Amino acid sequence: MGEVIPNLKLFLFLLFLSLIILLADTLTLLNLPKKLIFYITNPVSFGIYTTRQKLGKQFYFIFAARFAAQENKALKEQVGKLIAENAEIRKKLSENETLLSQEKHLDPQTFNLLSARPIGLSRYLKIDKGFSSGIKTGQVVVFEDNYVGKVKTAGGESATVELLTDPDSKVSVFTLNKEGKAKGILMGQFGTELLLDKILHEEKVASGDLVYSEGMEGFLPRGLILGSVNEVLDRENEIFKQAKVKPIFDIGDLDLVFVILE
C-alpha cells in the first residue's frame, strides 16, 4: 500500500488531524481561534474585493463608453429618420391644407386643377409636373385666388412657369374700389414690382386697391387677384396714368401651386 500511495503515513496522519479538527469545529471548540483568524483574513478579503470592484468599475466605464457610443450612433440615425419622416408628414399636411383651401377659392367642378410642387425658382418657376400629367404651354398657374403665372414650356415631368413679374408678361387687368373701376395692362418689371399702365386719367385708382385679371387673353379666367396697388403715378403731361403694383405673396414661400388644365 505504501508503494502505491507515497508518504502514506504522513497522508494518514494529516487525514486524521483533519478529522479531529472537523470534529472539534462541529463541537464548536474552535470558535475562538476562528474568530482571531477572521481579524486577519477579513481585511485582506475586503481589500481584494474592493480592488476588484474598483477595477470592475474602470473596465465597466470602458464598456459603457463603447456601448454609449454605439447607442448614440443608433439614436442619431433614428432621430435623422424621424426628422425626415416628420418633414414628409408636415409637407403632406401642408399640401392637403393647401388643396382644401384651393377648393374653397376655385370651384373644382368649374376648373380642372392639377396640383404641382415648385422645384426651382430663378427667372421662371419650375414645377414637378409636365406634359405627361396633361400640362400644356399657356396654361394658367394659380394659388388660391391668385394668379402665379402661365406655363412657358412643358417637359415630360416638369414645366417652367412665366411669372407675373417677368418682363415678357403682359396681362389686361382692372382695379376696383368704392369710387369705381380702372382698367389697364399689367406688365412685369425686372425685380419684384409690376407696372400697371394705360390707365385713363378719369378712372379712379388708389393705393391699396386690389388688381384683378380681366380675362381677355382667353387662357386666363376673369377675377383672379394679381396684386395690390402700391403707388399711383399720375402725371398731367402723360396720356395715361400708371401705378406700381406689388404681388400679394412671395412665390418662394409656396409649397404647392395649381395648374388650370381646362
Added chain:
Amino acid sequence: MKKLIIILTIAAFLQTTVIPIDLILLILICRAYIKSEKSNLYLAFAFGLLVGHLNLAPFGIISLIYLTFVAVTQALSRLRLAGNPLLIVPVVFVYASLDQLMSSVFMHETMEFSRIIISASLSLPLLYLIRLWEERFIVQKEIKLKYKR
C-alpha cells in the same frame, strides 16, 4: 517553497473573493502530478484549512478533500500513463466534479458545470507553467556522489 506559499495564499484569497474557480486545488494537483513530495500533503492540509475558513465551510472538511485528491494524484503520477501530460485534463475534470459534488452535499451549494469545464481547460496550461517553474527556477540540492576506494 516560500514563493509557492505566497502564491497559494494569494490564490486562496482570490478564489474566495473574486475568481469562482478552485485555484488551490488546481495548483496542488498539477504540482502533485509533476512532483511526488511530502510538501504537497502539508500544503493540501494547510491551504485546505485556510480555504475552508475563508469559505466559511466546516473547518477541516476541505483539508480532507484536498489531501485525498493530492494523495491520489501522487499515486497516479507513478503510472506510466502519467507520462502523457494530457491526462491531467480528465483527472482535473473528475476532481473538480467530485469537489463540486461534495460542496453541494456538505455546504448545500448548487453545482456549476461551467466551473468544472473552466478548471479542466486551465489544468494543462497550468501544468506546463508549474513544470517550467519547478525545472527552471527552483534550485535543486547538490548531488553528491560517494565512491569507495
